[in-house]
Amino acid sequence: MNKILITGATGFLGSKILKKLVEDDYNVVALVRKTSNLNRIESVKGDFDLFYFNEKSNNLNELFENYKIETIIHTATEYGRNAKTSEVLKTNVIFPIQLIEFGLERDLKLFINSDTFFGKPEYSNSAYLNQYTNSKKYFLDYLFCKREGFKAVNLRLEHIFGEFDSDNKFVTDVLHKMLKSEKEVLLTDGLQKRDFVYVEDVVNAYLKVLRNIDSIANISEFEVGRGESVSVRQFVELMAEQTKSKSKLFFGGISTRKGEIQNSVANILPLNDLGWKPIYDLKTAIRKMIELELR
Known part of the structure; x- marks a missing residue:
């Protein structure tokens, strides 16, 4: 087969x-x-x-x-x-x-x-x-x-996140520190914006492409995200809210990397045309990630 x-x-x-x-x-x-x-x-x-x-x-x-x-x-x-x-x-x-x-x-x-x-x-x-x-x-x-x-x-x-990613990935690293209520979490100023997208939505994008391949051009590109960006600071603060962490978030404690992209957002209209759209809002996705990490 x-x-x-x-x-x-x-x-x-x-x-x-x-x-x-x-x-x-x-x-x-x-x-x-x-x-x-x-x-x-x-x-x-x-x-x-x-x-x-x-x-x-x-x-x-x-x-x-x-x-x-x-x-x-x-x-x-x-x-x-x-x-x-x-x-x-x-x-x-x-x-x-x-x-x-x-x-x-x-x-x-x-x-x-x-x-x-x-x-x-x-x-x-x-x-x-x-x-x-x-x-x-x-x-x-x-x-x-x-x-x-x-x-x-x-x-x-775009910026994928979800449960059981590698410990050295940004979202996983910060989440684990919060769950352990480390005294202080050092971060950049967090003003750069990212299109954070939950991994389950990304997986569904792959499957949607696979199922609709006959209608897709021989050479094609699709951007995969939620179609909107938020600042890294907003995302981290949302994680802190969902974890109820006692950690102090020290924004500006780390220098922003040279050449950092300031804003990235996916154009998801081509995927929408295939019948795909992200299911998870950020709060729901973070909550689900936390629940699975704590099992």
Whole structure:
């Protein structure tokens, strides 16, 4: 049977997409490394196929020989915070290109890419996460310019948040400090604005694209957010309100990063046209996140 290949399946977003695909009875194969932590997908283990990628032997040919893969949902990424540029390029550029090359030798029909709002043309001069954003741009250029014989869809994601994200992510880090009622939480002035979007809404955007793929152009991009931005300060204060934390919020205690994007908001009209809209307002999403984190 035709398979959907998902990369980054043990990550925050990828694991939630995997669970939703399995719930909806899609045939899925998850591509992971031998060193991957499978904790996030233990609950659905056995309901999908697991393929271990061997970087040394590069066994992608075996993957495509064993499975009839028509769709790839690519969520794997390297942010490059503590990685060499060569590692960032290997993960964010070379690896997905190899997937496409092997896929085109067989049954590949669709490639759904996960991108970042940092890569919007209007932010091209931003220095923040430079090697990461540049690597995403390099691959997108390849995907859209070299694409032949398959559909290419780019999902440009705004600031995703939700339960069980990595501890070093901003929302998770601040939330955990609040839940522990740390004496003081150091923050920037928080005036920069972000389109915060709950992860469950993002997962539903992927599924909406998948279900409507026949009506989508061969080369397409969708921005995924709530369609409105709020200041980081407002968002943090909303978390403090929902946690009833006793922590003191010290805005301005940390310098704002050089090259920080001051305001980002998604144009969600194209997704609306597919029948998708965000379900969760920020207060409801934060409350749900807290409840699940405290279980």
